[in-house]
Amino acid sequence: MTPTGLSTDVRTGMRRTVLISGAGVCGPALAYWLHRSGYVVTVVEKAGAPREGGYPVDIRGTALEVVRRMGIAHRLREAHVDSRRVTFLDADGGEIASLTPHTVAGGVAGQDLEVRRGDLAAILHALVRDDVEFLFNDSIDTLDQSGQGVDVTFRSGRRRTFDLVAGADGTHSHTRERLFGPEEQFHRYLGYCFALFTMPNTFGLSREVVLWNTPGRAAALYAVADNDELHAFLNFRQPRPPAGVLHSPDAQRDLVTRVFAGAGWEVAGLVRALRDADDLFFDTAGQIRLPHWSSGRVALVGDAAYAPSFLTGQGTSLALAGAYMLAHALATHQDHTAAFTAYERGMRGFAAMNQALAGKGAATLFPATARALAQRDTMLRGLVTMPSTTARPAHSALTLPGPAPVS
Numbered sequence: 313m314t315p316t317g318l319s320t321d322v323r324t325g326m327r328r329t330v331l332i333s334g335a336g337v338c339g340p341a342l343a344y345w346l347h348r349s350g351y352v353v354t355v356v357e358k359a360g361a362p363r364e365g366g367y368p369v370d371i372r373g374t375a376l377e378v379v380r381r382m383g384i385a386h387r388l389r390e391a392h393v394d395s396r397r398v399t400f401l402d403a404d405g406g407e408i409a410s411l412t413p414h415t416v417a418g419g420v421a422g423q424d425l426e427v428r429r430g431d432l433a434a435i436l437h438a439l440v441r442d443d444v445e446f447l448f449n450d451s452i453d454t455l456d457q458s459g460q461g462v463d464v465t466f467r468s469g470r471r472r473t474f475d476l477v478a479g480a481d482g483t484h485s486h487t488r489e490r491l492f493g494p495e496e497q498f499h500r501y502l503g504y505c506f507a508l509f510t511m512p513n514t515f516g517l518s519r520e521v522v523l524w525n526t527p528g529r530a531a532a533l534y535a536v537a538d539n540d541e542l543h544a545f546l547n548f549r550q551p552r553p554p555a556g557v558l559h560s561p562d563a564q565r566d567l568v569t570r571v572f573a574g575a576g577w578e579v580a581g582l583v584r585a586l587r588d589a590d591d592l593f594f595d596t597a598g599q600i601r602l603p604h605w606s607s608g609r610v611a612l613v614g615d616a617a618y619a620p621s622f623l624t625g626q627g628t629s630l631a632l633a634g635a636y637m638l639a640h641a642l643a644t645h646q647d648h649t650a651a652f653t654a655y656e657r658g659m660r661g662f663a664a665m666n667q668a669l670a671g672k673g674a675a676t677l678f679p680a681t682a683r684a685l686a687q688r689d690t691m692l693r694g695l696v697t698m699p700s701t702t703a704r705p706a707h708s709a710l711t712l713p714g715p716a717p718v719s
């Protein structure tokens with residue numbers, strides 16, 4: 313995307329201004345494209361810096377073309393984690409099957425990228441930090457659209473007016489809440505809770521994932537490269553979202569301890585590590601489904617608009633593709649309402665197709681009943697002898713508009 317003149321306000325002759333809430337994956341990607349098409353961009357992030365570390369995420373299908381057009385594909389390839397295998401274990405720790413990650417996730421070996429979330433956020437931030445204003449340690453307090461633009465007050469007390477605002481502030485987006493109301497209306501609970509934390513790699517695991525299952529319970533260890541720390545993951549079926557737990561780490565630790573009591577393999581050690589962890593992240597698995605992604609001069613993008621949940625492995629790819637589609641719509645329509653309509657028209661089908669992958673993800677990774685687990689294990693053993701060779705169509709179902717720059 314190159315400047316088209318549409319980023320200039322016809323009334324004032326000034327370049328249009330946009331505020332993006334959130335410097336995760338989607339926010340800096342959107343900032344990159346909007347800056348390239350001539351917008352003056354500010355990003356506000358509640359954390360003090362781009363968040364480091366974190367579990368690995370996948371970039372697949374259409375999103376690979378987005379990062380290629382951004383000129384960062386080679387840097388991401390250097391950061392590629394390149395997990396070699398996923399080993400599935402039964403209740404006692406016996407091996408059921410060991411497969412390549414692509415066979416499990418329906419991706420394309422040699423093309424898909426798997427990078428630490430923190431590495432991706434740092435690469436995106438480095439790409440735009442000299443061209444875009446970043447306000448760290450701050451967030452939007454109020455949005456007022458009654459005038460010619462959006463009057464924003466920040467938590468810090470600053471006040472500024474922008475032509476447009478984009479909410480890229482993740483699944484629990486405050487921008488969305490200010491626009492459309494409480495999250496409960498739009499959050500589709502998928503029946504699982506999970507706890508994520510790091511622990512010492514005392515297992516000697518390297519470039520691999522180990523996944524233990526019993527019906528409705530799963531424990532995973534994710535070894536990135538030869539790191540001496542593991543990403544541990546405890547996931548369990550919970551028919552209704554647990555009350556009073558989401559804001560209390562102590563209650564989260566107690567709930568997970570109860571759910572995994574008596575579990576075999578090394579799970580007791582994982583639960584002990586969870587109790588000691590200082591980086592525990594607990595949440596419910598859920599999707600965001602909204603009837604509209606914008607209101608007035610404010611639009612939502614990435615997880616804030618259409619979080620697909622980790623069960624799809626497509627959150628990052630959707631965030632990157634959505635940032636491109638929103639910026640492209642704003643670069644090709646003078647009127648923001650027309651641009652937001654075009655963005656939604658271009659992106660909705662792709663988001664829906666990828667959200668629909670959650671059921672398959674749950675069936676493969678977290679079977680909830682003994683019967684479903686037995687069927688899953690049979691399917692895995694079949695994949696060992698005859699691996700699937702086709703990529704999931706949903707990953708590449710969006711063709712990016714606009715010319716592909718020659719690299």
Ligand SMILES: Cc1cc2nc3c(=O)[nH]c(=O)nc-3n(C[C@H](O)[C@H](O)[C@H](O)COP(=O)(O)OP(=O)(O)OC[C@H]3O[C@@H](n4cnc5c(N)ncnc54)[C@H](O)[C@@H]3O)c2cc1C
Binds near residue numbers: 336484
């Ligand atoms: C356990 C787990 C495993 C996952 N596994 C995968 C995977 O394998 N593959 C994959 O593709 N995706 C995975 N994801 C999802 C992926 O991380 C997200 O879908 C993706 O990062 C979406 O990007 P985003 O920028 O929209 O949101 P986020 O990455 O959540 O970024 C939002 C940003 O907004 C900031 N923010 C929040 N509130 C405010 C506020 N009020 N004001 C200012 N800033 C704010 C946050 O600090 C953050 O920096 C996983 C997610 C989880 C939780």
